[in-house]
Amino acid sequence: MTVCPLPAATPAAQGVDAAGVLALLDALEAEPDIEMHSLMVLRHGHVVAAGWWAPYAPERRHLLYSLSKSFTATAAAFALDDGLIGLDEPVLTHFPEFEADITDPRSRAMLIRHVATMSSGHLAETVDDAYGTDPAEPVRGFLLQPPQRDPGTVFAYNQPTTYTLAAILQKVTGQPLTEYLRPRLFDPLGIGEAAWLRDGTGRELGFSGLHLTTEDVARFGELYLRDGVWQGRRLLPEGWVAEASRAHVPTGGAMGGTDRQDWDQGYGIQFWRSRNGFRGDGAFGQFCLVLPEQDAVVVTTAATEEMQTLLNHVWKHLLPAFRPAPLPGAQDAALADRLARLALPPATGKAAPPERPEAWAGASFSPYGGVCADQPGLSGVEVTPGADGWTVTLGENGHRLGLALGTGGWAVAEEPLPVAVSGGWTDPDTLVVETLFLETPHRLVLTCSLPDRTFTARWRHAPLHRPPLGRLRAPLTPGPPA
Template identity: 30%
Template sequence: MNNELLCDLISSVKNQNLHVLNVVVRQDGNIIAKHDFEEEKPVLLYSVSKTFTSMAVGIAISEGYFKIDDHVVDFFSDIPSLSMNEYLKELTIHDLLCLGTGQAECPVMKADWSNGKDWDICELFFNEPIVFKPGTHFTYNNAATYMLSKIISITTSINLDEYLDRKIFRHLDIPKPRWDTCPKGIPQGFSGLYLTAEQLSRFGQLLLDKGFWKGKQLIPSGYIEQAASVQIETNDFNPYFATADHHQGYGYQIWMNSYPNSYRMDGLYGQYVVMLPDKNAVITYVSNEPQNMTGVLELTWNTLINKL
């Protein structure tokens, strides 16, 4: 293992006072460098969880449970009549995947997490106005990903966590991980998954290898190619922390990077898995960095990319 590869990264972490916990570098299918700033353990991955939900959708589509262009309303029989406008009728699985629901705000922002049982993200989702034509406007929308988790439950008759355990985690030799649920008992989908950095890096390798792992095609390669390419523009996404890496477009619960032909899984507080096909490499970060999350991602461009 060539941990000298990480010398500049380690120095940069210390100089910037970034709270990175673990870094794993894979190339050509193997871990070539690894550094633990703190002991490795399963951690909450926040929105990195979204990409796992997306891959469950890709598998479910390949197994015939539903199609990418199916309309969301067809999975739910109890939508409030006041919500049923033409835009809602147009909304598809594709639109949920690329966060192009047409809603101007994320409905989860209105959730009362202190009330354990009496609210449902589905209800919040359908009550949130759709003001843009679906598929045309990117809004970072946790509820969209939750709806995908819910649709997995409805169509496969098992929850997202169990479905992924059967379809992916067992094959990657990862014991069934914890996945936090919403009050109705459905895995959040948009967050809630716990893995170690090394386990997470295996999943990144699976994506880089287009869903192929130890002789088995776990995820359809064509779906990963779609997921890891621009499905919607993100030029108007401008939170305070936005950089060039937030304006390269969004796929199916996957971000495109400013570095050409690369993409990433991206979670709060500096959880990143960066796939670099041109380098045949995967860089995984697990962090707890509340102030400079993008600084963690930029370690890749500033300290690693030219050494791979």
């Protein structure tokens, strides 16, 4: 499939003040708890700013976490249009094999509409209970959790609702979500390889686990900005975008915290309302912001728990940059130069031990305290020299992952999985290695202490699915269970 790039233009030509984008970059990079991986801004259908913080790159797919939900909703739109489902059908009609088990009247009354809008009647997340009750069939496990309120009356951010919707879609279509979406969404938009994590049932998760590039997400956002029309061709059913993006259920205070304004605007069909427009939203800063009033789309990939802060900076610096007419463009060149030079700073440390390299050569390390709390399966570390530099090998559940330190900066490797490694010896007795798992938001910081032959490993932001290290990548096709 030949994919045409999205049309590009200077910010000024599309009425965007480049100074505002520069101010946004300044603000985000000044935040110690926000690590940006990519930013793309579209205005009037044109890419006016796009940048990746090296070693992240344009062609790299990135784990979207719950931004995946918006793609599940889109699959539901096609299934509705194909006559395969109806929003007012009881969930149980698609799982007659559970009919005798599900006796709670509220569970029996739950409609597809309710799981699509996270208004199942539960008051809190049920994912652990659902998988814990029936690991072999999480839909049954979910339906065995009695809702505390009538379905349709209350919101709770609840992964099994989306999982159940995705299970219904895969059941009625007879296909994984990626296969069903390929001719209807991915190919028309020019989206390349899409990978979605599966669980032990073999289903694609639906609520999380989709890996796409930044530009893929931007194309998706542009489709929703254009009311489901792509290059003059209607892809989504007429009226779907308005239905999916309106607030179906209030969410005020539902996500907790004292500064969650953009989570208090209401929930649609697997889309959040925002103080400006609406959005697909994934953990750690994976955003697809659709801004109809500004005729714009903003996409970010990142690693942060300060997601409201990230949005606050977008609203503060970028929104005022959208102007009604073309501009002179005095800052366009400065912005283009800045975007081309974006990079995450490498970790500090010397590429070889400053003293006694023979003591480090072949040294083995055990978890400090006997177990690695952040990654319990990680049981040992070995450090070995080679012709091209030093290698740190991690042992986890019988598998080994070698990380080449290189000679400075980020050393990028594609096999056995895409990683970037940086670090070295901070003193004669201490080796610190930072590893970016490049198809995810995640960074592991490993510290080895020579005197006591122990190591610690901590996540900057722990993976939500808690997989083995070797699975921190876009899954192969067909993917292994998550």
